[in-house]
Amino acid sequence: MEQAAISETGEARVHPLPQRRPSRLTRRAFLGGAVAASAAGWLALRSPLDLWTRMGMQSADLWTGTGEQREVVLPNAATVQLNTRTSIDVNRQAEHITGLVLNSGETEITTADGNRLPFTVTAQNGLIEARRARFNVRFTDDRVRVTCLDGQVAVRHQHQSVQLQPAQQVVYNTTRLSSVQHVDPDRVTAWRQRMLVFNGTPLAQVVDEVNRYRPGQIVLVNDQLGRVPVQAYLSLDKLEDFAALVKEVRGAEVRSLPGGILIIS
Numbered sequence: 001m002e003q004a005a006i007s008e009t010g011e012a013r014v015h016p017l018p019q020r021r022p023s024r025l026t027r028r029a030f031l032g033g034a035v036a037a038s039a040a041g042w043l044a045l046r047s048p049l050d051l052w053t054r055m056g057m058q059s060a061d062l063w064t065g066t067g068e069q070r071e072v073v074l075p076n077a078a079t080v081q082l083n084t085r086t087s088i089d090v091n092r093q094a095e096h097i098t099g100l101v102l103n104s105g106e107t108e109i110t111t112a113d114g115n116r117l118p119f120t121v122t123a124q125n126g127l128i129e130a131r132r133a134r135f136n137v138r139f140t141d142d143r144v145r146v147t148c149l150d151g152q153v154a155v156r157h158q159h160q161s162v163q164l165q166p167a168q169q170v171v172y173n174t175t176r177l178s179s180v181q182h183v184d185p186d187r188v189t190a191w192r193q194r195m196l197v198f199n200g201t202p203l204a205q206v207v208d209e210v211n212r213y214r215p216g217q218i219v220l221v222n223d224q225l226g227r228v229p230v231q232a233y234l235s236l237d238k239l240e241d242f243a244a245l246v247k248e249v250r251g252a253e254v255r256s257l258p259g260g261i262l263i264i265s
Contacts, residue, residue: 062088067213078119081108083191084213106138126157126172136188145171147188194236200229214239216260225252
């Protein structure tokens with residue numbers, strides 16, 4: 001991981017962040033659900049060119065590649081944590097940083113004290129505003145999820161507007177804004193501790209999430225296995241054990257192909 005500070009002129013200073021001690025991944029990470037059934041339903045494999053090689057990412061003001069996490073300090077504006085595969089552009093007004101555009105990925109933002117104007121984040125067709133707050137914004141799979149962690153956060157979407165308090169969350173896409181939901185902030189921000197937390201999540205969704213952090217691609221080709229609920233705490237520093245653990249606990253077959261591709265059936 002890296003830490004960077006961006007000056008008012010746009011220059012970045014990058015410093016290494018201390019490594020966190022990885023948590024051990026054990027068989028008990030997977031609970032509940034039926035044992036894997038017979039192999040069926042082969043899915044088409046993605047071309048390796050569809051893996052995380054989007055060169056346009058590097059044209060953004062701030063970005064991270066697969067598995068990377070960074071902290072960026074925007075002077076007199078905010079401290080920004082970038083999760084894996086995140087692309088952000090910085091908004092400026094009269095040489096002052098006023099907000100961000102989240103093009104894709106996930107970020108946690110802590111606004112600086114004493115801002116005269118609200119700090120804004122644009123994601124898809126929504127606008128998030130905050131003065132003194134800490135909040136998480138995730139933009140993946142054509143959906144934006146906004147979670148207030150501290151302070152107050154305003155979310156504007158088309159003709160709707162909501163105010164979020166700590167531990168409250170809304171989700172929106174291009175057409176719809178959800179109602180306010182209460183969530184567990186520790187689960188939302190688990191990635192900051194280099195952990196992924198799943199609570200009854202179908203294995204297919206777990207694979208999709210792990211793929212965001214892992215080079216290559218894990219391909220699940222067993223629909224019935226993909227529906228098995230998973231209770232898991234996975235360390236981002238031990239993802240190489242994920243497929244082997246699925247094989248051991250669920251009895252799945254795992255094949256390894258060049259380019260970091262794993263097929264689970």
